[in-house]
Amino acid sequence: xxxxxKIGMILMLIHAAMWGLFPVIVNRGTQNISPLIxxxxxxxxxxxxxxxxxxxxxxxxxxxxxxSYRSLIMITICIVIVPYIxxxxxxxxxxxxxTSVLLLSEIIFTLIFTHFIGEKTTGYKLMGAxxxxxxxxxxxYNGSFQLNIGDILxxxxxxxxxxxxxxxxKALNVVSxxxxxxxxxxxxxxxxxxxxxxxxxxxxxxxxxSNYWLYILFSGLILLGIGKVIWYEGLKRVDISKxxxxxxxxPLFSLLVLVAIFKESVSIYQWxxxxxxxxxxxxxxxxxxxxxxxxxxxx
Numbered sequence: 383x384x385x386x387x388k389i390g391m392i393l394m395l396i397h398a399a400m401w402g403l404f405p406v407i408v409n410r411g412t413q414n415i416s417p418l419i420x421x422x423x424x425x426x427x428x429x430x431x432x433x434x435x436x437x438x439x440x441x442x443x444x445x446x447x448x449x450s451y452r453s454l455i456m457i458t459i460c461i462v463i464v465p466y467i468x469x470x471x472x473x474x475x476x477x478x479x480x481t482s483v484l485l486l487s488e489i490i491f492t493l494i495f496t497h498f499i500g501e502k503t504t505g506y507k508l509m510g511a512x513x514x515x516x517x518x519x520x521x522x523y524n525g526s527f528q529l530n531i532g533d534i535l536x537x538x539x540x541x542x543x544x545x546x547x548x549x550x551x552k553a554l555n556v557v558s559x560x561x562x563x564x565x566x567x568x569x570x571x572x573x574x575x576x577x578x579x580x581x582x583x584x585x586x587x588x589x590x591x592s593n594y595w596l597y598i599l600f601s602g603l604i605l606l607g608i609g610k611v612i613w614y615e616g617l618k619r620v621d622i623s624k625x626x627x628x629x630x631x632x633p634l635f636s637l638l639v640l641v642a643i644f645k646e647s648v649s650i651y652q653w654x655x656x657x658x659x660x661x662x663x664x665x666x667x668x669x670x671x672x673x674x675x676x677x678x679x680x681x
Contacts, residue, residue: 390619393612394628400609402635404601405473405481406644411597412474418578419585421470424602425462425571431607432567436560444557445565453553454565460546462570467577468539475532479521479646482636484533486518488540492626495544506665507623513662514630520655521633547622550614559614567606631663 411420436442444450473481493511497503529537553562579585591598617625634656640646 390616393616397612398629398632399635402632404605406478407601409473409478409481417470417474421466422575422578423598427602428606429567431603432563436564441558441560444561450556453549456549457546458566458569460542464542465539468535472532472535482633483518483522484536487537488543489630492544496623510627510662510665514659517655517659521652
């Protein structure tokens with residue numbers, strides 16, 4: 383394993399820790415704020431952070447590279463518009479634990495999708511992804527197994543992520559992570575805001591910002607803005623399957639926050655799930671990344 387790849391794995395685990403906070407904050411925030419308005423304000427604030435990041439790095443001239451436009455549009459649709467609308471609405475109708483754990487559905491769709499773009503399905507890949515997913519099921523089960531409409535929306539929200547990540551890898555051949563973040567947040571945020579204003583035209587933005595600014599600031603600037611910078615820097619260094627497997631450890635961090643801050647209890651089923659997930663992470667780390675030149679996102 384090269385130093386380049388090791389740095390990528392460390393970045394992915396840092397991102398996982400930050401991403402673990404995101405569904406918790408979304409779940410708590412949507413109990414008080416309209417889901418679509420909360421999503422729009424969060425993404426627009428992340429746009430500000432991404433713009434500053436791109437400007438400081440001197441990457442804004444890359445916006446002229448028309449070769450990246452198709453990939454950037456697909457990223458926006460598949461990683462921002464479709465998933466976030468479904469996620470924020472779904473999170474308002476279920477628990478914090480379910481919001482976090484059900485996002486792990488992405489790993490199954492990724493396992494299926496990446497096989498067709500040059501990332502072969504190996505034993506380590508199956509054990510890593512399977513361990514994370516089975517561990518998540520134990521965490522979700524917790525003595526009974528029931529899905530409501532919110533849970534179903536969250537599962538559906540993960541279907542388009544693998545497609546978006548495929549185009550993200552393609553876009554990274556042309557533009558920097560800073561430009562990908564800026565364009566996806568800008569276009570996605572404006573679309574969701576427009577959609578929200580059509581669906582909910584009588585929103586009191588002043589009241590929302592004055593009462594819940596901390597939720598919006600933390601989820602937008604820190605978790606989406608800085609967190610996704612770390613994600614794309616990591617994605618440059620490892621293949622999509624490994625990146626997703628490592629990131630899918632985020633429910634561990636979600637549980638820590640829910641227990642430490644929100645005083646939610648952890649059952650024996652959830653502890654078993656945590657152990658199984660860590661075994662899955664071990665196999666994900668052990669598996670070497672696929673050579674990007676052998677994949678369909680190489681250029």
